[in-house]
Amino acid sequence: MxxxxxxxxxxxxxxxxxxxxxxxxxxxxxxxxxxxxxxxxxxxxxxxxxxxxxxxxxxxxxxxxxxxxxxxxxxxxxxxxxxxxxxxxxxxxxxxxxxxxxxxxxxxxxxxxxxxxxxxxxxxxxxxxxxxxxxxxxxxxxxISIVFHVDGVDKLVLDGPTIAKIFDSQITKWNDPAIATLNPGVTLPDAPIQAIHRSDDSGTTANLTGYLAKASNGAWTYPASKTWAGKGGQSANGSAGVSAQVKQVPNSIGYVELSYAQTNSLKSAAINTGASKPVDATAENAATTFAxxxxxxxxxxxxxxxxxxxKDEGAYPLVxxxxxxxxxxxxxxxxxxxxxxxxxxxxxxxxxxxxxxxxxxxxxxxxxxxxxxxxxxxx
Structure with missing residues (x-):
């Protein structure tokens, strides 16, 4: 921006x-x-x-x-x-x-x-x-934080194509090679991914899908929209609903605003944007983008x-x-x-x-x- x-x-x-x-x-x-x-x-x-x-x-x-x-x-x-x-x-x-x-x-x-x-x-x-x-x-x-609840995993790195494939049920296991490649040295479980998206028409969804449309290298084939279009997954109402589901369901992943991630003590994935190192989901890094x-x-x-x-250094893209x-x-x-x-x-x-x-x-x-x-x- x-x-x-x-x-x-x-x-x-x-x-x-x-x-x-x-x-x-x-x-x-x-x-x-x-x-x-x-x-x-x-x-x-x-x-x-x-x-x-x-x-x-x-x-x-x-x-x-x-x-x-x-x-x-x-x-x-x-x-x-x-x-x-x-x-x-x-x-x-x-x-x-x-x-x-x-x-x-x-x-x-x-x-x-x-x-x-x-x-x-x-x-x-x-x-x-x-x-x-x-x-x-x-x-x-x-x-928008990509929040996850994976037993034994404290830090996770994802990129646009991988996030798109997870939320469209193209990647269905946590130890999928695409995730493993982004997380060398991390022991990922051989467990099904429980992807959780918004059930209501949501501006958060519109921003996430706008990001996926631009940063997934074609993996996300749907237009940016307030209405969820990805295949599979579970749904929850509102950011509070998604947060609650991720917190309760093992091996789950969802998307909520940073405020909800912090309030619910949820872990947020870093995003590999193509910069020299993955960018953490922090207010400081988002501010770099807003500037x-x-x-x-x-x-x-x-x-x-x-x-x-x-792809600017330290710029979190999912604002x-x-x-x-x-x-x-x-x-x-x-x-x-x-x-x-x-x-x-x-x-x-x-x-x-x-x-x-x-x-x-x-x-x-x-x-x-x-x-x-x-x-x-x-x-």
Whole structure:
């Protein structure tokens, strides 16, 4: 992914890595309106900045969609709710596909989606955004971990073609030569692979399959899609469901956001991208990729183009951006003020720092600044 380069790409890369612990991050979404154990900690980290949150008129704000941002929204709701007691943020999960559908039905003020709106979805949004249309605002950076549960195996290296073949039931045993070649010296069991994928339409699936389409050397023959198309395997609902299955089922493998991998103490595979050494699934390595982001949207739409095929040293290729889908114009008058207030907080330095320790990847400052400029213009 590439932002404006103009000789600044190196500086952006350095800055993005540093931002993992200090810079702004933005996200959205949770499956319910409760505060998790992570949320209480985050409330403390956001408390110092609570006085600076502009609460607006208050009221109830409804959102739905991506489960990738569940842990982030718990953090934000705790801090925002503490500062703005007259406002209630309610976010229902169900996946990116369900969120976009509810947004285009006028049921929610914003939707969380891990993939940008398709042209048909933008067109459909015009019926709800009476004087405008739906736009994509990147709010949380993350990465997709290939999580595994294989007895006796603590570290695992995979590459694009091998991941594709595993999730399409072309490789069915853990000691398959393709896996063994990537893991010299590792004792792999002669056991069937239990591959677990999402059952719901998912932006996480869209990003994974987008990666496989670009990095599998043709092994993945399906188009990138929110709907799972691979053969075989087991399915689970939401990132939480996939995490639970991998944790419980021996010799299993799945894909979830880093936040879920950390929360469930799951092991993540390193990816052989063609760089000098395999790249671990860490926020720092994903930040290296985000530093080269390129905006693909036009006007106030800030959809990003992701370079899944990167071979840059230390660049983790399986990155993910969760967008807040909102109307650029034509938002409902009774929720617009609270919507802008909440998004202003989530994209602020304070909001981003509050979730930086929860497995999310800080957005580069230049990109965050672009989002910060768009939010006040929503009408």
């Amino acid at each position: 590439k932002l404006q380069r103009n000789g600044r790409s190196k500086a952006l890369a350095i800055g993005a890595v540093a931002l993992v612990s200090t810079l702004s991050l933005a996200a959205c979404g949770t499956d319910n309106n409760s505060t998790s154990s992570n949320g209480s900690t985050a409330a403390a980290s956001g408390a110092a900045s609570a006085a600076s949150i502009a609460c607006g008129k208050g009221g109830q704000l409804l959102g739905a969609g991506s489960t990738a941002q569940t842990n982030a929204i718990d953090v934000w709701k705790a801090a925002f709710g503490s500062a703005c007691s007259s406002s209630t943020i309610t976010y229902g999960g169900g996946g990116s596909g369900a969120g976009v559908q509810q947004f285009n039905q006028g049921k929610v003020a914003f939707a969380g989606s891990d993939s940008a709106l398709k042209p048909a979805e933008v067109e459909a949004s015009k019926a709800v955004c009476k004087t405008g249309q739906g736009i994509d605002l990147p709010m949380v950076g993350g990465l 080269k982001a390129k905006i693909a949207g036009t006007g106030s739409d800030l959809a990003l183009s992701l370079d899944y095929a990167t 993910l951006v969760t967008y807040e889908i909102v109307c650029d114009k034509g938002n409902k008058a009774d929720t617009l003020d609270t919507l802008k207030s909440f998004l202003t907080y989530t994209i602020s330095d304070a909001g981003q720092q509050a979730i930086g320790a929860k497995g999310y990847v800080p957005l580069p400052k230049e990109l965050a600044a672009k989002v910060q400029a768009v939010v006040p213009t929503l009408a």
